[in-house]
Amino acid sequence: MKKEKVLAVILAAAMTMGLAACGSGESAKTTTAQTTAAQTTAAQTTAASTTTTAAAKEEAAAETTTQAEPKEPDVIRILGVDRSGTDTDGRVVYLSDWVNGDSKMWQRLASDLLEKGIVLELDLIAEDQYNTVVQTQIAAGLDCDMLNLQGVDSKTRLNLVKQGILAPVNQIWENYSQESTKEFYTTGNGSVMLRDKMEDGNVYWLSPLTVGDYEGRVTGSVKGAMIRKDWLDKLNLPIPQTTDELYDALLAFQTQDVNGNGVADEVARAGLGSFNNGVAQFFGLGTDLVCFTDYDSDVLTSPWYMDGVKDYILFMKRLYDAGLLDLAESGNTAKVENRLSLFTSWWTETWEEPTVLTPEGAAPVNYVGISCDPGNGIEPVIPIQDGIQKNANYQVGFTTQANQEAVGRLLDYLTSDEYGLLTECGIEGYTYEVVDGEITKIRDSDISEVQIMSVLPALWTNNAILPRLEIADRKAGLDSLLEQGWTDKEAPNRDLFENYDSYALTRLSVSEELAVATEEETQRSSDIKADLDTYYSELLTKLIMGQQSMDDWDSYIADMKDLGLDELIEIYQARYDRTK
């Protein structure tokens, strides 16, 4: 009986304390208040440099006051994602950890912004929950100055514009930013943002921007088919140059049990229901349902209308019939289990190999980029990013309740080299060093944020709160690959950049090349794609698996035309033409 009473008292106390805590209503306010306080403190700490005592600070402040009345910094309230990064020790670190901790990176950003008279007040939401939160907050009435627009669909964005909730960013940079910022967005690299100009002539959001070059030539990265070079070496096979050689190599991997597990289970991953799988590009096909006829062309078409499409399907069928394809729709099991012979990724990647489990004594895993000639007169194409790339991963927008003048100053900072360097490389002497004029990231460090910065950009960007400004030196990237011993991986990339004009290329993503869709285009595209995407994906899969006959080709094309393929191409073409 006594025990029951004691338990009852404990439970009652827990409930009372809990309810009392609930009633205090700290929750989000604490987050934002602490965030702002931490940021201000951090900024002041950095800015104050030598003054450490309170008296000294007061004295300094008094001195400053006599010279000029210090202006209170403007607060910009941001609704964004609490982005995380994994350091090399495997710890997952969040942006909020940086903000509320003693991150030197965050302190530097806060200090830089404070110099511009800006303090950020953050409302950080977990990544998996952000879509729900942003949609509910839009429904309830947005109360922020700036927000990450991830999860806000085109229709809702148009409504936000119509309702006057989103502010035209172009008018802000025009009226409140420095001349250099205006130039950046109108004639400089940032002018790709103008593709998002809406019918009223205004731009309402900013995208992340990547500007890459190889010895002065503006160019992006390649994302295409990659093969296990260590397996080729083990079987004394050369890197396949033709699709027939590729077939033989993939078959040899299986028949000779190259992974040594006693089972013929070595497979290639090339999605059956899509053209974006690396193999389709061997046959000159674009990566999307609507693509450019070639890299330099202004004309859009569809892979279904391109010469190599039938040969591509027949080749895939050959691979399928021989059991050489990984049919798992998602997941990376085959790769982790050391069974994946070929897949699609960035040609400069080095992060896939450590996730492959190899038996002891096996040669290090090494995926390298390949391009194979189909041998029918069709030139293979290599999917490559634009050199100046407006990424579609996320956008940020500003609300009309924001202090436009402060946002103008924020844009000045976001377009500066200072911001680009801090975001991509960090702080000199802390996260990177300059050796012979070249930036080298510090990789051996016990400090979590230094470890993160050695492989990732700062946590405030890349779908967090601020747009990314990536300046990528492709040559330095390849030199770094060589330093790390990835000779085979570096070679095809170097060859491509050195002999750029001799390669046939295709644009990695078409949607990023287009102007923002009008309301009518959005509606029509969405209606067409709802059925067409399913139809073409199923058709492609069934043709490869032999469940539908190639003899009925014309009827398939007719079906897709009926579903609106040509109209979709026209819509995309019109959107592309508007960017010119």
Added chain:
Amino acid sequence: MKKKNKVREGNPAITVLLYIAAGAMAFITLYPMYYVLILSLSEPQFAATMKVYTWPKGFNLGAYEILVKDAKMWRAYANTFLYVVCNTVLVVTTCTLVAYGLSYKNLIGRKFLTMFLLVPMYFSGGMIPHFLLIMKLGLYDSPLSQIIPAAFSIWDIILIRSFFRTIPDSLVDAAKIDGAGVLQVLTNVFLPLGKPIFAVIAVYTIVSTWNSWFNAMIYLPHTTWQPLQLHLRRVLVSSSQTLSQVMDQAAAREAAAKELSNAQLQYAMIIFTSLPVLAAYPFFQRYFVKGMVLGSLKE
């Protein structure tokens, strides 16, 4: 004439068959839990391939180490404990009080009140009106959004009322003859006799509160007051991303980095979040059995 049952009670062959059937049922029920346990203890690379069937492959407590050091997980644990305690106490209290009133046969408007309760039990207002209500009440982003709406359950009221009806009127009359008032009848007659149904309601509430995450996702945008299941969901969702879905190099690198560590972590997290409920269940079992036969016997 009645046909004689040829199989006698205690027949060894039938007993063996029943044991085999019960064993198979137990295996089907327990193996998934055991499977998750051995995956959580195996080396991450084996957990990633999921090819662990009988014993852990290797032995690695790394995921548990990460979990124990995860302050956010402990905070979520404390939040869930808070919600479980508050909701259980409040549900049992509010439902008992309403059910007690409704169990009085002479209560004026008893049928109307019962109907009044039944309508919203079958037809809810839907998510959007509920969201707007929470906003208007100022409960958005407050832990009270997880407590106040859950503090009252019509289904539980019906259950308790049904149980109270099985209590003989003669007991109530005897208490009244001894001078008991309405409140004393509740505290001295209904509450002591109602322990089985309170235990059942408590188990229902504990389990449903422990497992709930959706309301928290809608009404709690910040992690500060989020419950454990939402934290678990976060771990599971972040590990389900495939590299082919991402276009950005940094995102692809980050997904690959999490690929192996998360494989083991998600199983450890499932074990961690299930243990308290699994441990609590046996203590309620005897009441639970009583509650299930509720109303099967009449006075």
